[in-house]
Amino acid sequence: MAERSFANEVGKLRQGAGSTLHVEGILAVTKALLQSGVAYVGGYQGAPISHLMDVLGDAKEVLDELGVYFENSASEATAAAMLAASVHYPLRGAITFKSTVGTNVAADALANLSSGGVTGGALVILGEDYGEGSSIMQERSHAFAMKSQMWLLDPRPNVAAIVDAVEAGFELSEASNTPVFLLLRLRSCHLHGGFEAKDNQRPPMTVTEAAQRPTRDVSRIVLPPASFQHEREKIEDRWPAAVKYITERKLNEVFGNDLADVGIIVQGGLYNTVNRSMELLGCSDAFGRTQVPMYVMNVAYPVIDSEVIDFCRDKRAVLLVEEGQPDYIEQNINTILRRADVRTALHGKDLLAAGGEYTSLVVTRGLHAFLGEYLPEVITAEPALLRPVDDPTSPFATRVEPQIVQPRPPGLCTGCPERPIFAGLKLAERETGQHHISADIGCHLFAINEPFNLGATTMGYGLGSAGAAALNSTGADRRTIAVMGDGGFWHNGLTSGIGNAVFNKNDQLTVVVDNDYAAATGGQDILSSHADLPMRSTRHPIEKAVRAIGVKWAKTIDHTYDVTTVRDTFIEALTTDEPGPKVLVMQSECQLNAQRREKTKRAKALEDGKRVVRERFGVDPETCTGDHACIRVSGCPSLTISDNPDPMRTDPIATVLDSCVGCGVCGANAHAAVLCPSFYRTDVVYNPTRRDRLLARLRTWWIGLLVRGIERRAAELEVCDVELV
Numbered sequence: 067m068a069e070r071s072f073a074n075e076v077g078k079l080r081q082g083a084g085s086t087l088h089v090e091g092i093l094a095v096t097k098a099l100l101q102s103g104v105a106y107v108g109g110y111q112g113a114p115i116s117h118l119m120d121v122l123g124d125a126k127e128v129l130d131e132l133g134v135y136f137e138n139s140a141s142e143a144t145a146a147a148m149l150a151a152s153v154h155y156p157l158r159g160a161i162t163f164k165s166t167v168g169t170n171v172a173a174d175a176l177a178n179l180s181s182g183g184v185t186g187g188a189l190v191i192l193g194e195d196y197g198e199g200s201s202i203m204q205e206r207s208h209a210f211a212m213k214s215q216m217w218l219l220d221p222r223p224n225v226a227a228i229v230d231a232v233e234a235g236f237e238l239s240e241a242s243n244t245p246v247f248l249l250l251r252l253r254s255c256h257l258h259g260g261f262e263a264k265d266n267q268r269p270p271m272t273v274t275e276a277a278q279r280p281t282r283d284v285s286r287i288v289l290p291p292a293s294f295q296h297e298r299e300k301i302e303d304r305w306p307a308a309v310k311y312i313t314e315r316k317l318n319e320v321f322g323n324d325l326a327d328v329g330i331i332v333q334g335g336l337y338n339t340v341n342r343s344m345e346l347l348g349c350s351d352a353f354g355r356t357q358v359p360m361y362v363m364n365v366a367y368p369v370i371d372s373e374v375i376d377f378c379r380d381k382r383a384v385l386l387v388e389e390g391q392p393d394y395i396e397q398n399i400n401t402i403l404r405r406a407d408v409r410t411a412l413h414g415k416d417l418l419a420a421g422g423e424y425t426s427l428v429v430t431r432g433l434h435a436f437l438g439e440y441l442p443e444v445i446t447a448e449p450a451l452l453r454p455v456d457d458p459t460s461p462f463a464t465r466v467e468p469q470i471v472q473p474r475p476p477g478l479c480t481g482c483p484e485r486p487i488f489a490g491l492k493l494a495e496r497e498t499g500q501h502h503i504s505a506d507i508g509c510h511l512f513a514i515n516e517p518f519n520l521g522a523t524t525m526g527y528g529l530g531s532a533g534a535a536a537l538n539s540t541g542a543d544r545r546t547i548a549v550m551g552d553g554g555f556w557h558n559g560l561t562s563g564i565g566n567a568v569f570n571k572n573d574q575l576t577v578v579v580d581n582d583y584a585a586a587t588g589g590q591d592i593l594s595s596h597a598d599l600p601m602r603s604t605r606h607p608i609e610k611a612v613r614a615i616g617v618k619w620a621k622t623i624d625h626t627y628d629v630t631t632v633r634d635t636f637i638e639a640l641t642t643d644e645p646g647p648k649v650l651v652m653q654s655e656c657q658l659n660a661q662r663r664e665k666t667k668r669a670k671a672l673e674d675g676k677r678v679v680r681e682r683f684g685v686d687p688e689t690c691t692g693d694h695a696c697i698r699v700s701g702c703p704s705l706t707i708s709d710n711p712d713p714m715r716t717d718p719i720a721t722v723l724d725s726c727v728g729c730g731v732c733g734a735n736a737h738a739a740v741l742c743p744s745f746y747r748t749d750v751v752y753n754p755t756r757r758d759r760l761l762a763r764l765r766t767w768w769i770g771l772l773v774r775g776i777e778r779r780a781a782e783l784e785v786c787d788v789e790l791v
Contacts, residue, residue: 072117076125082265091255092117094225095191096125098232103267105157105186105276106135108145110557111587112164113201114252115193119162120588126601133272138590138602141557146172149179149245152186153286155276158236158269162191164587165249166205167507167527171558173210179245180214181296182286183304187236188245190216194335196390197423199252204421206390211247211367215300217308218367219317220249222337225259231364234317242308244300249366251335305368312365318373319362326358328440329377330433331399332387334364336424340387343430347437348446357444358437369398371406378403378410385436386414389424427451475515480704481661481727483626483654484510484579488518489699489735490632491547491577498640501547502537506530506559508551508586509656510579517701521549528554531563531576531647538572545640545648548576553584555608556593560615567647568616575639578608580622580653589659596655612649619644622651629734661727678752681728685720689744692717696745699735720744 078087079097087097095118099107107129111119122129122136129136139145145161152159163172169192179188192207211218217238221231228250235246285292312318323329332340340360344350349357361377363369378384378399388395396414403410418424418432434452437445453460478485487510495501505511505521506529514521525533530550537546550559555578567574584590591597593606609622619642626632632652639648671678687710697705697720708721722732733745751758 072121072124076121076128079125079128080266081263083263085263086260087263088258088260089225090117091223091225091228091250091257091259092121094229094259094261095232095250096121097263098229099160100128100132100134100266101229101264102187102233102236103158103269104134104160104236105269105271106148106151106159106273107161108137108139108148108159109162109191110139110142110145110164110168111584111590112168113193113195113587114199114255115162115164115191115250116588116590117255118191118193119590128266132266132268133274134269135273142168142171143175146175146179146190149175149184149188149190151273151276152184152188152245153179153182154281154283155186156271157186157273157276158189159186160189160191163193164202165192165194165207166210167195167202168192169207169210171527176210176216176245177214178288180216180300181288181293183243183296183299184239184245185243187239189232189235189239189248190245191232191248191250193255194249194251196251198425204390206394207247207249208366208390208394209392212394215305216245216247217242217365218247218249219364220334220366221254221364222319222334222362223251223254223257224338225257226261227334227364228254229261231317234315237315238308238311238317241311242304244304244308249335253338254335308368309370312368312370313373317365318370319364320377321354321360321362322356323359323361323377325356326441326444327380327382328437329359329361329381329384330387331361331363331374331377331384333366333389333395334362336387336389336429337362339424339426339429340433342426343433346426346430346447346449346451347434347444349437349444358441363395366395369395369402371402374399374402375406375408378408378412381410383411383413383436383440385417385433386412387418387424387429387432388414391421475512477512477515477701477703478509479658480702480725481657481729481731482509483581483657483729484513484652485700485702486626486629486632486731486734487577487579487652488513488520489731490626490629490738491520491636492518492699493629493633493738494636494640497637499544501544501640502534504530504534504537504546504548506533506548506550506554508554508579509581510549510551513549517698526558528556528558528560529562530554531559531567531574534574535566535570535572538567538570538574540573546574547640548574550576550578551584551586552578552580552582552594552608553586553592555580560611564612564617564647564649565615571645572647573645575648575650578612578649578651580608580651581656582653583656583659585656585658589656608651608653609649612651616646617649618646620649620651622653624653626652626654627729627731627734629731629738633738657727657729672752675753677755677758680750680752681730682722682726682748682750683728683730683732684722684746684748686744686746687711687719687721689742690719691742691744692719693742694720695739695741696720696732696736699739699741700732702732705732 142163149159151157195202219231221227235248239246341350341354386396393415417435419428450461455462503521505524507527523533531548534546534548582595584592594608595604609620612620704723704726707718710719736745
């Protein structure tokens with residue numbers, strides 16, 4: 067169950083020539099694929115292209131009408147290998163995944179694909195996860211394009227430009243027999259805009275027709291001596307063909323070339339940011355009417371020598387806006403200009419930040435420095451973001467003392483079933499001592515932060531177990547612990563982690579956090595999901611899979627909210643004498659997905675006037691000791707502090723906010739850790755029945771009766787105290 071459904075929007079994909087579509091970037095990409103006659107599509111979800119997979123999944127009926135095959139691939143490598151269908155057949159194929167980690171996983175298949183080349187157009191849609199909104203290490207995809215000689219499109223963040231880039235990508239691939247990357251940044255995926263639609267095209271050859279007419283060309287298979295010939299083809303045939311197509315189709319754009327003797331060269335994906343910065347400086351407007359010549363590289367690789375030389379030849383200086391490191395394009399353009407003996411001064415990382423995302427702040431400062439030196443007359447505005455930080459009018463001036471604002475790193479959601487797993491592990495370590503913990507990619511990686519502080523390394527998706535392999539010391543008095551999610555397990559962990567541990571008789575404990583979905587990428591279903599899907603096979607238990615490859619000690623806990631059981635099972639797994647790898651499958655449904663379903667059902671029941679019960683937890687202010695140990699062992703966003711109602715006590719007490727989803731972990735933690743018994747459960751009843759009202763009156767009467775006795779004794783004690791004084 068993905069976090070967002072496009073079921074109500076995919077109908078727009080049927081619109082044809084003569085209509086204007088106003089859609090989100092991701093939906094525009096899907097429409098462009100259908101207009102281009104794509105025959106098959108695959109991919110693996112991940113920011114910022116997860117929704118592209120979701121759209122394709124929801125558009126099954128439209129795809130079937132056109133004879134387009136689509137699958138959710140098991141990994142990025144699986145998706146990349148699909149493009150082999152375009153090697154011998156005139157089939158247009160597209161795959162998508164998160165970059166750069168997805169490109170790394172797919173590297174083997176992509177390298178072989180680019181070596182042999184393709185007959186049908188092959189497009190790799192990369193979600194470039196770089197910058198302030200990124201969830202991964204900071205790297206660029208540019209290096210892979212250069213290494214394997216795959217052309218890299220980086221279109222302007224404009225819906226129409228992105229649609230054109232998809233169509234041009236297929237044509238460029240076929241014109242040069244080379245697979246093509248299409249780079250989409252976060253903002254490109256989710257911007258909204260309009261474009262003129264075209265009719266969808268049924269592929270000239272479907273995958274069914276290709277399978278019925280098998281063909282092969284041994285020269286396309288990557289095996290010596292053909293592989294040596296492939297390298298020569300890349301340089302002598304494919305590259306010139308790509309340059310010819312890019313030049314003739316004018317994929318790169320030039321704006322205002324005759325306006326000044328200085329210029330700006332910018333990656334297409336950064337165009338909007340650059341134009342906004344120019345607008346702030348007063349030398350452009352919101353519609354891109356620039357006063358400074360701009361060369362927009364919608365094709366980031368290969369760099370077209372003739373276009374660069376033509377743009378720079380009559381200019382005193384040019385500023386290159388290239389995001390990230392290394393400065394591949396800057397080095398390339400420097401070489402082109404010097405070989406052509408063009409004396410234009412080239413600026414780039416000397417005026418702009420060496421690394422990191424090129425935000426409006428970074429770009430505006432760099433442009434201001436460049437234009438201030440070479441063309442100061444075009445600067446007619448001084449935006450506030452250029453003011454020094456110590457200027458009180460600067461938007462970046464310190465408003466409060468830094469120590470007052472507490473850092474708040476990302477954490478697990480309210481009611482997350484992974485929280486009790488790590489709480490139970492912390493409690494288990496009180497008895498077993500601390501262990502080296504190899505972490506993995508996924509929501510569970512948040513356990514490295516407060517309050518759990520668990521996890522020493524993370525080496526890749528599904529590689530938690532492999533990351534601990536070297537620490538399999540037979541002489542150690544405690545075994546290492548590895549963590550991976552169910553998504554990572556099926557992606558890579560079963561073979562690279564568990565299989566490797568079995569083969570090498572590793573004694574580690576691997577914890578598989580099974581929340582029923584690939585939750586970190588948006589809640590997509592996987593092999594072990596419990597959903598019944600008509601087009602896919604699910605309900606394959608993880609424990610059964612690990613036992614099948616040789617794990618002897620394996621257990622599944624199907625209710626992780628029972629912290630005591632979780633703690634005791636951890637202690638057993640860490641102290642058992644059973645040789646070989648141990649696997650604990652911790653299974654409870656992702657609370658976000660559960661709440662999406664339950665909130666809808668609850669709202670419908672309330673609308674229909676049906677009885678609805680909502681469990682809530684609270685803290686008794688008179689019992690709470692105020693030491694906040696419950697918060698430190700839980701970290702739930704709904705569990706926080708509040709003023710103490712007792713005027714004789716100054717320490718704030720714990721309290722539960724209304725965002726509580728009633729998972730019960732706070733109370734279970736307090737019980738397992740032997741903390742104060744201050745938690746209580748309340749059942750909030752909506753649309754109560756007559757029986758509910760009768761029970762409520764009876765309980766109120768009984769509680770009142772008990773309280774009167776307590777109050778009477780308290781009053782007697784107060785009288786005694788007065789007499790003693």
